[in-house]
Amino acid sequence: MSVLRVNGLRMWLPGTARPVLDGVELSVGEGETVALVGESGSGKSLTSRAVLGLLPDGASVEGGVEVAGQDVLALAPSRLRELRRRTVAMIFQDPRAGINPLRRIGDFLVEGRPGSQDRARELVAAVGLEARVLRQYPHQLSGGMLQRVMIAGALMGDPKLLLCDEPTTALDVTTQAEIVALLAEVRRRYGTGLLFVTHDLELAAAIADRVYVMYAGRIAESGPAATLFTRPRHPYTAALLAATPRVETRQARLATIPGQPPDLRTELTGCAFAPRCPRATPQCHDDPPEPLVYGEGIVACHHSIPGGERA
Amino acid sequence: MIARFVLRRLLELALTLVAASFLVFGAVHLAPGRPETFLLGGRAASPEALAAIRAQYHLDDPFFLQYLKWAGGVLTGDLGRSMQYRSPVLGLIEARLPSTLLLITMAAVLVVVLGIGLGRLAAVGGPATDSAVLVGTSVALGTPSFVAAIGLLWVFSVQLGWFPTIGSGDGLPDMIYHLTLPSLALALYWTGWLARVTRGAMKDQLALEHVTVARSRGLPERLVIRRHVLRNALGPVATVSGLTLSGLVISTVLVEAAFGIGGLGALLESSVQVKDFPVVQAITLLVVALFTVTNLIVDLCYPLVDPRVRLGVRSDAG
Numbered sequence: 001m002s003v004l005r006v007n008g009l010r011m012w013l014p015g016t017a018r019p020v021l022d023g024v025e026l027s028v029g030e031g032e033t034v035a036l037v038g039e040s041g042s043g044k045s046l047t048s049r050a051v052l053g054l055l056p057d058g059a060s061v062e063g064g065v066e067v068a069g070q071d072v073l074a075l076a077p078s079r080l081r082e083l084r085r086r087t088v089a090m091i092f093q094d095p096r097a098g099i100n101p102l103r104r105i106g107d108f109l110v111e112g113r114p115g116s117q118d119r120a121r122e123l124v125a126a127v128g129l130e131a132r133v134l135r136q137y138p139h140q141l142s143g144g145m146l147q148r149v150m151i152a153g154a155l156m157g158d159p160k161l162l163l164c165d166e167p168t169t170a171l172d173v174t175t176q177a178e179i180v181a182l183l184a185e186v187r188r189r190y191g192t193g194l195l196f197v198t199h200d201l202e203l204a205a206a207i208a209d210r211v212y213v214m215y216a217g218r219i220a221e222s223g224p225a226a227t228l229f230t231r232p233r234h235p236y237t238a239a240l241l242a243a244t245p246r247v248e249t250r251q252a253r254l255a256t257i258p259g260q261p262p263d264l265r266t267e268l269t270g271c272a273f274a275p276r277c278p279r280a281t282p283q284c285h286d287d288p289p290e291p292l293v294y295g296e297g298i299v300a301c302h303h304s305i306p307g308g309e310r311a
Numbered sequence: 312m313i314a315r316f317v318l319r320r321l322l323e324l325a326l327t328l329v330a331a332s333f334l335v336f337g338a339v340h341l342a343p344g345r346p347e348t349f350l351l352g353g354r355a356a357s358p359e360a361l362a363a364i365r366a367q368y369h370l371d372d373p374f375f376l377q378y379l380k381w382a383g384g385v386l387t388g389d390l391g392r393s394m395q396y397r398s399p400v401l402g403l404i405e406a407r408l409p410s411t412l413l414l415i416t417m418a419a420v421l422v423v424v425l426g427i428g429l430g431r432l433a434a435v436g437g438p439a440t441d442s443a444v445l446v447g448t449s450v451a452l453g454t455p456s457f458v459a460a461i462g463l464l465w466v467f468s469v470q471l472g473w474f475p476t477i478g479s480g481d482g483l484p485d486m487i488y489h490l491t492l493p494s495l496a497l498a499l500y501w502t503g504w505l506a507r508v509t510r511g512a513m514k515d516q517l518a519l520e521h522v523t524v525a526r527s528r529g530l531p532e533r534l535v536i537r538r539h540v541l542r543n544a545l546g547p548v549a550t551v552s553g554l555t556l557s558g559l560v561i562s563t564v565l566v567e568a569a570f571g572i573g574g575l576g577a578l579l580e581s582s583v584q585v586k587d588f589p590v591v592q593a594i595t596l597l598v599v600a601l602f603t604v605t606n607l608i609v610d611l612c613y614p615l616v617d618p619r620v621r622l623g624v625r626s627d628a629g
């Protein structure tokens with residue numbers, strides 16, 4: 001059974017010519033780790049926030065987002081709050097911006113959960129912090145410690161699904177590794193499903209069971225982490241991999257693929273990646289490719305790479 | 312730590328008051344016009360009579376000596392004698408202080424309650440409410456307090472007869488009744504200002520990620536607004552509230568005149584006109600003292616509003 005099932009999610013923002021999310025299909029199984037990767041602006045954050053029912057002002061949506069069997073986009077406000085309290089939680093990119101600077105860490109953790117002081121103490125220890133941070137203010141803690149606090153806060157309601165939107169991007173490299181290890185430990189210990197949004201393909205390969213590659217609001221390719229990164233079928237996945245520097249010089253941001261992702265003010269007729277794609281043909285510019293199943297993966301491409309070699 | 316900070320600030324406050332008293336004294340004495348002409352009421356006087364008056368008020372002493380005599384008196388509670396009323400300044404001030412203090416207090420309460428309330432309404436009440444509050448505060452900011460006073464008087468006293476037109480009443484309930492319209496006139500401008508500041512500060516907070524995080528954790532919206540948006544907006548609101556008090560004190564002069572309230576403002580106004588310098592000096596010094604004390608209180612409150620601010624070190628972190 002899946003804890004998260006996103007079905008044909010479309011989202012329109014005011015003043016744009018095309019949906020910013022265009023038919024996103026995605027699922028996370030119980031206790032599974034799923035990575036969502038793609039360039040900046042591809043819609044990863046909008047997707048993960050939509051899972052919590054957090055939509056930008058003026059957005060209209062179509063399609064379904066089911067968390068533990070409940071349709072998030074159709075829930076009454078009180079039911080939605082209950083879902084956020086108990087079933088799904090989110091960890092954001094910048095922990096320093098995410099915790100109210102005027103309140104103590106302890107107040108942040110137990111907020112909205114009267115009588116949960118013991119659980120807060122237990123989780124603070126579980127994420128590797130000392131109990132005294134409960135009495136401290138955010139400015140007294142480092143970024144890595146604050147991200148641990150965020151993780152503890154997310155676990156307060158014992159959620160089935162944890163959304164992580166680039167949880168390590170704002171941290172230095174050693175701290176990144178610690179936080180990733182902690183998240184893996186959380187998954188193992190509490191059986192939480194993880195949707196992990198990241199720019200970092202190597203990180204995705206290391207932590208995820210399955211990976212979704214997003215481009216311009218659409219899922220270009222998805223599949224098991226092992227095969228997707230060794231044998232990419234979508235030219236965009238291949239280009240991303242080719243643009244990723246090897247281990248030693250790993251960077252938070254992706255190196256460049258020639259060209260720019262399409263602007264939201266232009267309509268798309270065919271495949272969103274066609275203008276930048278080395279394999280593109282006139283067909284690619286005219287017809288949007290349908291997702292096709294290849295083994296355990298799904299690829300939306302008219303000319304997917306046979307056998308999935310690197311481009 | 313706190314004790315040392317307070318001590319340092321009290322010392323600063325004392326120095327400020329000394330400097331201010333010197334400036335006040337100097338300004339009053341440098342202003343054109345000779346006080347003894349008023350005392351004589353335009354009558355011709357013999358040089359002996361003039362000299363006697365000048366001696367009584369030490370007008371022929373060197374400037375600095377005059378200042379020292381006056382400052383020494385202030386320190387021992389002797390504010391001098393009014394030339395206009397021919398009685399001690401302290402008594403004149405004491406008689407007028409209650410109505411002025413009540414007026415300023417009522418106006419300050421109105422400003423804080425209405426200003427923060429309207430600002431909050433504008434920030435979270437949706438676009439239509441926001442526009443309505445913006446229009447309302449523009450009107451408030453564009454209306455000088457004496458115009459507001461005349462408008463209120465005309466509608467509620469002259470036309471509807473709900474409130475008295477003049478005077479400040481006897482006994483607290485009657486005084487409050489008499490001072491209702493004056494305090495509204497006084498509060499109008501500053502309410503508009505505080506509402507604008509509150510609205511802006513709350514909108515700034517609403518755009519911050521910690522508010523999104525609070526919502527993402529399933530907190531009820533009214534709790535998010537109260538605890539994370541309004542609470543975090545209090546920094547600028549507190550600063551502006553301190554400034555507001557100074558503004559209220561200054562505007563009382565006009566409002567007291569419009570409503571015929573015999574308060575400190577009216578006393579100051581008439582004393583300036585006749586160059587009754589002991590009264591002008593005393594009231595001005597009182598106002599300066601009020602400003603500096605308010606400022607100190609705001610500074611002492613800051614760490615309560617924001618734990619990142621240690622006493623004496625105001626951080627600029629938002």
Ligand SMILES: Nc1ncnc2c1ncn2[C@@H]1O[C@H](COP(=O)(O)OP(=O)(O)OP(=O)(O)O)[C@@H](O)[C@H]1O
Nearest residue numbers: 013020039040041042043044045046047056057264
């Ligand atoms: N509140 C908003 N109003 C208008 N446009 C928005 C809003 N939020 C996001 N967008 C636009 O939607 C697109 C997708 O944004 P999103 O934040 O989901 O990208 P992302 O994949 O998370 O990128 P990044 O890796 O930079 O975080 C971007 O083009 C962005 O400019």
Ligand SMILES: [Mg+2]
Nearest residue numbers: 044045046165
């Ligand atoms: Mg993002």
